Amino acid sequence: MKYQRSSALFKAAEQVIPGGVNSPVRAFKAVGGTPIFIDKAQGAYLYDVDGNRYLDYINSWGPMILGHAHKPVVESIVNTAQKGTSFGAPTLLETQIAELAVQMVSSIDKIRFVNSGTEACMSAVRLARGYTQKEKIIKFSGCYHGHSDSFLIAAGSGAITFGTPNSPGVTQGTAKDTLLAPYNNLEAVQNIIEANKGAIAAIIIEPVAGNMGCVPPKEGFLEGLRLLCDQNEMLLIFDEVMTGFRLAKGGAQERLNIKADIVTFGKVIGGGLPVGAFAARSEIMDYLAPLGSVYQAGTLSGNPLAMAAGLQMLQELNQDASIYDSIDAKTQYLHQGMATIFDSHNIPHTINRLGSMISVHFGTTPVVDFESSSVSAATGVFSKFFHGLLEKGVYIAPSAYETWFISDALTYEDLDFTLAAIAQVAPQLK
Numbered sequence: 001m002k003y004q005r006s007s008a009l010f011k012a013a014e015q016v017i018p019g020g021v022n023s024p025v026r027a028f029k030a031v032g033g034t035p036i037f038i039d040k041a042q043g044a045y046l047y048d049v050d051g052n053r054y055l056d057y058i059n060s061w062g063p064m065i066l067g068h069a070h071k072p073v074v075e076s077i078v079n080t081a082q083k084g085t086s087f088g089a090p091t092l093l094e095t096q097i098a099e100l101a102v103q104m105v106s107s108i109d110k111i112r113f114v115n116s117g118t119e120a121c122m123s124a125v126r127l128a129r130g131y132t133q134k135e136k137i138i139k140f141s142g143c144y145h146g147h148s149d150s151f152l153i154a155a156g157s158g159a160i161t162f163g164t165p166n167s168p169g170v171t172q173g174t175a176k177d178t179l180l181a182p183y184n185n186l187e188a189v190q191n192i193i194e195a196n197k198g199a200i201a202a203i204i205i206e207p208v209a210g211n212m213g214c215v216p217p218k219e220g221f222l223e224g225l226r227l228l229c230d231q232n233e234m235l236l237i238f239d240e241v242m243t244g245f246r247l248a249k250g251g252a253q254e255r256l257n258i259k260a261d262i263v264t265f266g267k268v269i270g271g272g273l274p275v276g277a278f279a280a281r282s283e284i285m286d287y288l289a290p291l292g293s294v295y296q297a298g299t300l301s302g303n304p305l306a307m308a309a310g311l312q313m314l315q316e317l318n319q320d321a322s323i324y325d326s327i328d329a330k331t332q333y334l335h336q337g338m339a340t341i342f343d344s345h346n347i348p349h350t351i352n353r354l355g356s357m358i359s360v361h362f363g364t365t366p367v368v369d370f371e372s373s374s375v376s377a378a379t380g381v382f383s384k385f386f387h388g389l390l391e392k393g394v395y396i397a398p399s400a401y402e403t404w405f406i407s408d409a410l411t412y413e414d415l416d417f418t419l420a421a422i423a424q425v426a427p428q429l430k
Ligand SMILES: *Cc1c(COP(=O)(O)O)cnc(C)c1O
Pocket: 115, 116, 117, 118, 119, 121, 144, 145, 146, 147, 206, 210, 211, 239, 240, 241, 242, 266, 267, 276
């Protein structure tokens, strides 16, 4: 059996880890079946414990933008580890990566490092509240900002006034401070602001959404949010955990030519180690402890191994901006190839793409927000697509709500191999 050892390891894991995984999407619940257990990875490839090889389109959900086990990053981690792995005291590495990040992202003067994207977004909201002295935030349905309580909110019946918890354990008290709007709907945001005059600290958004499939912002949408924030003394928070250092050196802000007040990072910025960060101009960042009164801390924040990996990664991206043209061109090649195959088999599809973020929805409704994303996700066609490709050695995200991440380690031969696999799977998708 092809996945024998993975199945056995998953059963063992289920005995001691809830659902057998440390992050839910890994359990394949949305597509069924047993997750593959990874033994190792190199470049564009993953190898599972049964010895199967896969072309990887998840890339650790984004960080491995230059491919797995990228030599300079691995060497940097190893060399740093030999000098000790954590001190709980400042190191030069932290200043070096901060200087580079500030240089690459034009809207920020200062940056604070944390251990995950969740922590970055949670801290950014606290900072925005401390700075504006207001309590409510606006977020968008289908945008993911990590699993902290304020973000695990669904639209309530009185969506204009407040949201409701969408996980047990999140209190009504927390939910009432998060207001929900549909992505790409400026009018809804205006209505919410109108109904909550003077009470909203910030709008937090994925400038290119990547957690309901890839959903780019409509023309004028982000500009409209920028204006609303300026008119109502609210901060605009761009969650660039996915888009940062991926869509351009300066992330979505550079690519789409728009500036946020606070920006959060994760994924690529850690080079594959657990890192998040949030950043802003000095005036805002100086509200943070120990300079200011907004508290935020972390025992392992700025960990030397993590900083060494992230620094090496950012240095490579900064030195060779042609990487962005290269991954964009590869993603476009994949996009065109897939569209041609689906067209020739009369398979209804919508492919959304911006730069090296791409997703496939099996339906013809334009996917512009969470609701339209859900329509095609509900058909079950995606599961067949996923398992068909896995069988042929192509590992895509196990959910219709996830973006694929293209790495520069993928060659055009790899892309042709992928397209050939898609062509073989396509007839089963009707
Ligand atoms: C992944 C992600 C997060 C959460 O980051 P973690 O490191 O998983 O906590 C937050 N925001 C966005 C946009 C993400 O894609």
